Each structure stands twice: as structure tokens, then as C-alpha cells.
Amino acid sequence: xxxxxxxxxxxxxxxxxxxxxxxxxxxxxxxxxxxxxxxxxxxxxxxxxxxxxxxxxxxxxxxxxxxxxxxxxxxxxxxxxxxxxxxxxxxxxxxxxxxxxxxxxxxxxxxxxxxxxxxxxxxxxxxxxxxxxxxxxxxxxxxxxxxxxxxxxxxxxxxxxxxxxxxxxxxxxxxxxxxxxxxxxxxxxxxxxxxxxxxxxxxxxxxxxxxxxxxxxxxxxxxxxxxxxxxxxxxxxxxxxxxxxxxxxxxxxxxxxxxxxxxxxxxxxxxxxxxxxxxxxxxxxxxxxxxxxxxxxxxxxxxxxxxxxxxxxxxxxxxxxxxxxxxxxxxxxxxxxxxxxxxxxxxxxxxxxxxxxxxxxxxxxxxxxxxxxxxxxxxxxxxxxxxxxxxxxxxxxxxxx
Amino acid sequence: xxxxxxxxxxxxxxxxxxxxxxxxxxxxxxxxxxxxxxxxxxxxxxxxxxxxxxxxxxxxxxxxxxxxxxxxxxxxxxxxxxxxxxxxxxxxxxxxxxxxxxxxxxxxxxxxxxxxxxxxxxxxxxxxxxxxxxxxxxxxxxxxxxxxxxxxxxxxxxxxxxxxxxxxxxxxxxxxxxxxxxxxxxxxxxxxxxxxxxxxxxxxxxxxxxxxxxxxxxxxxxxxxxxxxxxxxxxxxxxxxxxxxxxxxxxxxxxxxxxxxxxxxxxxxxxxxxxxxxxxxxxxxxxxxxxxxxxxxxxxxxxxxxxxxxxxxxxxxxxxxxxxxxxxxxxxxxxxxxxxxxxxxxxxxxxxxxxxxxxxxxxxxxxxxxxxxxxxxxxxxxxxxxxxxxxxxxxxxxxxx
Numbered sequence: 001x002x003x004x005x006x007x008x009x010x011x012x013x014x015x016x017x018x019x020x021x022x023x024x025x026x027x028x029x030x031x032x033x034x035x036x037x038x039x040x041x042x043x044x045x046x047x048x049x050x051x052x053x054x055x056x057x058x059x060x061x062x063x064x065x066x067x068x069x070x071x072x073x074x075x076x077x078x079x080x081x082x083x084x085x086x087x088x089x090x091x092x093x094x095x096x097x098x099x100x101x102x103x104x105x106x107x108x109x110x111x112x113x114x115x116x117x118x119x120x121x122x123x124x125x126x127x128x129x130x131x132x133x134x135x136x137x138x139x140x141x142x143x144x145x146x147x148x149x150x151x152x153x154x155x156x157x158x159x160x161x162x163x164x165x166x167x168x169x170x171x172x173x174x175x176x177x178x179x180x181x182x183x184x185x186x187x188x189x190x191x192x193x194x195x196x197x198x199x200x201x202x203x204x205x206x207x208x209x210x211x212x213x214x215x216x217x218x219x220x221x222x223x224x225x226x227x228x229x230x231x232x233x234x235x236x237x238x239x240x241x242x243x244x245x246x247x248x249x250x251x252x253x254x255x256x257x258x259x260x261x262x263x264x265x266x267x268x269x270x271x272x273x274x275x276x277x278x279x280x281x282x283x284x285x286x287x288x289x290x291x292x293x294x295x296x297x298x299x300x301x302x303x304x305x306x307x308x309x310x311x312x313x314x315x316x317x318x319x320x321x322x323x324x325x326x327x328x329x330x331x332x333x334x335x336x337x338x339x340x341x342x343x344x345x346x347x348x349x350x351x352x353x354x355x356x357x358x359x360x361x362x363x364x365x366x367x368x369x370x371x372x373x374x375x376x377x378x379x380x381x382x383x384x385x386x387x388x389x390x391x392x393x394x395x396x397x398x399x400x401x
Numbered sequence: 402x403x404x405x406x407x408x409x410x411x412x413x414x415x416x417x418x419x420x421x422x423x424x425x426x427x428x429x430x431x432x433x434x435x436x437x438x439x440x441x442x443x444x445x446x447x448x449x450x451x452x453x454x455x456x457x458x459x460x461x462x463x464x465x466x467x468x469x470x471x472x473x474x475x476x477x478x479x480x481x482x483x484x485x486x487x488x489x490x491x492x493x494x495x496x497x498x499x500x501x502x503x504x505x506x507x508x509x510x511x512x513x514x515x516x517x518x519x520x521x522x523x524x525x526x527x528x529x530x531x532x533x534x535x536x537x538x539x540x541x542x543x544x545x546x547x548x549x550x551x552x553x554x555x556x557x558x559x560x561x562x563x564x565x566x567x568x569x570x571x572x573x574x575x576x577x578x579x580x581x582x583x584x585x586x587x588x589x590x591x592x593x594x595x596x597x598x599x600x601x602x603x604x605x606x607x608x609x610x611x612x613x614x615x616x617x618x619x620x621x622x623x624x625x626x627x628x629x630x631x632x633x634x635x636x637x638x639x640x641x642x643x644x645x646x647x648x649x650x651x652x653x654x655x656x657x658x659x660x661x662x663x664x665x666x667x668x669x670x671x672x673x674x675x676x677x678x679x680x681x682x683x684x685x686x687x688x689x690x691x692x693x694x695x696x697x698x699x700x701x702x703x704x705x706x707x708x709x710x711x712x713x714x715x716x717x718x719x720x721x722x723x724x725x726x727x728x729x730x731x732x733x734x735x736x737x738x739x740x741x742x743x744x745x746x747x748x749x750x751x752x753x754x755x756x757x758x759x760x761x762x763x764x765x766x767x768x769x770x771x772x773x774x775x776x777x778x779x780x781x782x783x784x785x786x787x788x789x790x791x792x793x794x795x796x797x798x799x800x801x802x
Contacts, residue, residue, distance in 0.1 A: 015453065015456040015457055018457060019457070049476065052416065052476070052480060053479075053480065053483060055416040056416055056419065056420070056480055056483045056484050056487065057483045057484070057486065057487045060483045060486075061482065061483060061486050063493070063494075064479040064480075064482045064483050064486070064493075064494055065479070065483075067475060067478070067479040067494050067496075068475070068476060068479035068480065068483075070475075071472035071475045071476050074468060074469070074471075074472045074475075075450065075453070075469055075472050077468070078454075078465040078466070078468040078469035079453060079454065079457055079465075079469065081462065081465045082454060082457045082458045082461045082462055082465050082466075082469075083457050083458070085458065085461075085462050085465070086457060086458045092464070092465075093464075093465055093468050095468075097498070098542060098543075141499060142499075
């Protein structure tokens, strides 16, 4: 089998961890498989580079910022290649540009446009294990990055273009849990989860897999497994349809996200172009908008509120101020100190009333719900950050124990 | 004027130093000049990367080692670009491959083959200050490095292809001294020095300028000045013919180098191809050979000894062992713990007897001379490392005070 293995920051965090990665790759090869690696930057390297950049400039140029951050993966890819070579394995590091990973000409959160599989295939045919830097690519001769967690996306994209048999995501947790075990002691690991559920969980801040990675895995039918590089136990497979779907719980997991900010535009004249522009502008500037709620239209005005990560709220606010003349809103409000809790489960589709049950549980626990967002397989509520742990524990107990 | 400024590792060693570099560039631009920067890795970054590599593998793969080390300059180039942008200066970092710096397909000590000036010229024409990573290039899609100190070489090459008016080498010393002031208190700074003298001094371990940089500067008539990035005082100009040549001392400087090893091949059958192969093989493997001495041919055998850096002596020895069958030498000897002391001066050409005077001074100081090497403007002696400081002090006093 051709297996793409992605090793995250903690999995290559030290020389010892890199040696352990090389041992694991050796075992994979000894089992008769071919391996292609995608690696993140070592442990806190990226944070250290971010610190350096911000010591110089609060809002550094995005092109230079990407060029800077991309060095982290270059270091770990070279070191992992050396560790493989030490074990007699032919290996070769590839940066984003060397692997022919082209992205949009956007910095900080670029999407991949194309991977030139030929150079990687050639290496594999030559018996070489390619060690690819995750998280980065090239556009118009400049280095671009895919945003944090982008190494997962690189791994899935590489697995897709190489038509790999599996894509193993190695991280510091043993799989996908019903919720964060640090918050709920009785949380348990799932053997399987569907792409759709994983997508909701990833989007909802479970931090195990990057949502774009899951999206791409679903689209290109990449068999994905999340495992720990620190242990030998089986991980969680992310598949189209988990076996035993009929018997499973209605709710698969409880996800949550801290540091959420809500921005509200009050009294916006009804004008479809204006509102579309708000979200396209935020997207162009690289700000991810999560929940969007628009008030019911009763007059010629609407109120629109949306959530962003707390760290993006200043930038989002100033973009909204720039757009005041075009949008003609009456008032602009920003509320920080929020969090989001969500229940996810493919079983919800055939089980109405789950949302109502969730609101009931939160009300019973005296948690005020500020915004609600639903899909066929999840319900999310924006609540005060101070109450998030209690809410998660309460919902896990109600739905999963 | 178009000025290429090269900033060494200590000049960009901290965020504060990077800010100081940006201030200096701003002053350069305010004086109406155009600037192109070449930067080294921050302070001890390269050492830290070397440490990581060696923690994994004693003799890491050279391609991966280059890929690893090259990240150091990429970090400093991005940070310097950010610091310039903070001052309202348009700036853009260029890695070796982005600047189109092509080298031979050799790792560890590659020579530049070509610089595509167009991309840099375009940037300059657009009013952008290019910030180029020193020390690195690209060959056959892989990152190569020019060897330590290679950033000087990059700066001179960039100055040559851009036909710059001057190439300023910023370092942590204020210029070129008659000898190392840490060893001889009365050492004094030279206002000017000829390329040839500088070349000898650089080759002889004065560590101010990389010899290849001086060689290229001489060949392409690049006006070179060595200055301190920590002070405003004038540095040392390296020129074709220093003004006041007639009045100058016969000896311009005393240079020395520690950690020298001597390797001797005893009883090598006379065979020109064999000996040529020794040095071409060492060169191919990236080992610099310095002094070479061959015994006078009296029988059908010769003894050949040569010096290498102490750190290269193990590799050089094992290469000699590999070649034993071809070379048919009788014995192989390696002596470490040596050093080299040299006197340099263009005035020697018209002053015979300087070498004899040097040997006399060393004999008087009881310093045994193990090997001798001379050129028209220098005399070098290999002596025990334990006596190097005393020898330098003695020779400086005799020739320069």
C-alpha cells in the first residue's frame, strides 16, 4: 500500500520524537508499504517565529510573514529525512515549491491550486521516501502558507494526487473523542466517524483535524485515520459510512471552541449586494466568519451578526468601519468573551427534536444562548465563555453517557 | 549610487540589531542611494541548526544539511524586510532560488554559476529594496549552500551582476587590522588594503572577509569596504592599489589560523595521476586543502603532506584510506593540534629576505616550523597551536611596530 503519513508539531517536537517518527516509518516500510511523509514544524518553532516577527512589527507584511513561517517545516523535513537516512532509508525533503504545490496568490491562508505529482511519483518510483513540508506552497514565485493546521490539508491533497491507499494523521492524541477528555473525564474515543461528522467536529474546534483536510478527504475519497505518534493503539478512522451506523448514538460528539467574538451590524438597509460584500471582503482579507445570523426582515432594515475568532475581531471591526459608507449601518457592536458549544451526529437526521433537547439542557443549566446555528447533523450555540466547560459536561452527560 | 550592503550574523543577531540595520538602510536611502541587502543567519541560528542535525546523524546527508542550514538566512531576510517596511521602505525578501542564484550541483561549498539579475533589477526599478539570503543558491532543484562565510561571496556576486557602485560588508569589527586585536593589543586598523593582500589575509584566516568574496571582487572590480554595523567609523577599503603604496610597511598584516591538521602520505610511488587524484577527490568531497608540501624527489617515491581544517581531518583521512589501493602509499600520518601564522604584504615583492627574517624571528622565539608555504606577497608557517599567540605577538612586534 502507498501510505501518506502526516506528523504534527508535537510528533516532531524534539530530536527524540523525530527518531521515533523514523522508527515508525521503518516499520511501515518493513511491512511492505511505500510511505510519503508530510511534516509540520517542530513543536513551538512556529510560535517562536511569530514572536520574532511581532517583536519587529505588529502587523507584518503577509508575504514576509509566510516566507518566515515556512522555514519551520523546512527544518523538520530536513531533520526527518536525515533520521530516515540514518536507518538506511532513501529519503529526500521537499519544500512546498520543490514538491510543486501551487496555491492561490494569497498569503496566510492560501488554498492549494495544484500539486505536480510527477516529481513525487518519480521519487517514490526511485525507492525514495519523500518528506514534504506541510502548510506551504508557492504562488507567483512567492512562498505562501495554508494557515495553521494546513499540514493536514497538505497531507490529504498529497494522498489524493498520489491516489494513496491511506492517509495517516499522527498527532498527540490517540484519536477523535466524544469530547475533549480534559474537560469531560468520561469522554471516549470513537473507532469510526463519518466525514460529515468529522467535518462538523473539525469546524467546531475539535482541533484534531483541519476542516479543509476533512473536506478534501471526503471529496477525493481519501481514507483517513487519526492516530497518536506516541502510542501504538488504533486511532479513529474517518470514513464515508461508519459500520454500525444504525446502532450508534444520535449524537457522536460534543465540540466546543473558546475565544469567539460576535460582531453585529445594527440597522443595515436591505441591500443584498452590501451584505454579500461584507462576507466576501472578510474572506478576501483572510478572516474566517463562523456563525452568521440575520434578523427576520420586518422593516427596510436588518440586523446582521456574525462570529469570528477573538484574535481576528479587531481586524474585522476595522474592516467594518472602512465599509460604513457602503453598508450604511446605524450601529456597530462587538462582543468578546464568548464560546461555542455544538452537538454533532449523523443520527440527528432521522431524529428530530435533538436541537430542542439541547436548548432544554442548556436552559436547565442556566446557560444563556446568544446565537444558534444548525445543520442537518449539528446544532451550535454561542454562549458566555465562562460557562463553556460546564455546558460541555452537561451536554456530554445528557447525550453520550 | 547603487550600494550592496551585506550584514553578517552578529549584525542581525537580535531584533534590536535588525532594527539598527533597518535604520542604517533608511539613512542610506535618505542620502539618495539605492540599496540591495544580503543577510546572514541571525547570530547562533546556524550553530543551533548544526547541533540539531548532528544530534540525529554525525554525518548528515549533504543535500538535507544544506536545506536545513538555508532556513537561517530565510528567517533573517524576512525579518529584515519587515523592519524596513515598518519604516515605510518598500522591501522584499529573496531566497537563493527566488533571486535566481544558481550554483554548481555540489552541497556544502557550492560555487555560484549564475545570478539572474533581472528579477533583482525589476525590484530595484520598482523602488523595492531586495533583501537577499546570503550563503545559498539552487542547483537542479535542490538548495545548495556556499560554505560558511558564503554570504560575503553572495554580496560581491550580487554587486558584480548589478554593477553596484560599492559593496559594504557589515560585520562586528570596524575593519581590517594588522592582526587580531584580541591577540595583539597594539594591532591597528588599515584604511586601505589591496585585493591581493586581503585575499591572502582572508585565506589565512583573518575571518573578516571570505576569500572567494575577495577573489570575485578583484575579478569584477567591485569596490569593497569592511565596516562595523555597531559603529559609525570608517572601515577598511579593499582596492586595486592602495594610495601611498610606496611608503607603506613591507608587511601589512600578520594572520593566523587555529585548528589546523596535517595529513602526510609517506612513500607514494611517483605517479602524477595518483597525486592529482588526491586533491581532486578532496575538492569534490568539499574538503579544502591549504598548504601542500611534496618532498624533493630522490628515489621512486615521494612524501606528500597537506593541511586541512582540523574538523575535516577525519573525513580527509577516511578518503585517503579509501584511496590506498590506487595511491599505494606506505604510510598515512595525521597530526592535529597545529596552527598557521602568516605575514602578508604587497611590499614583499620588492623586498627580498622577508621570509628569512620571519624564520629568524620564529627560531629566536623557539617556535618550531613544521611546514612552509610562500607566495609573492606572503609567507606562512605551520607551527604548534600552543605557541600561536606568542608567535603572532612576536611577528607583529618585529614587522609592524
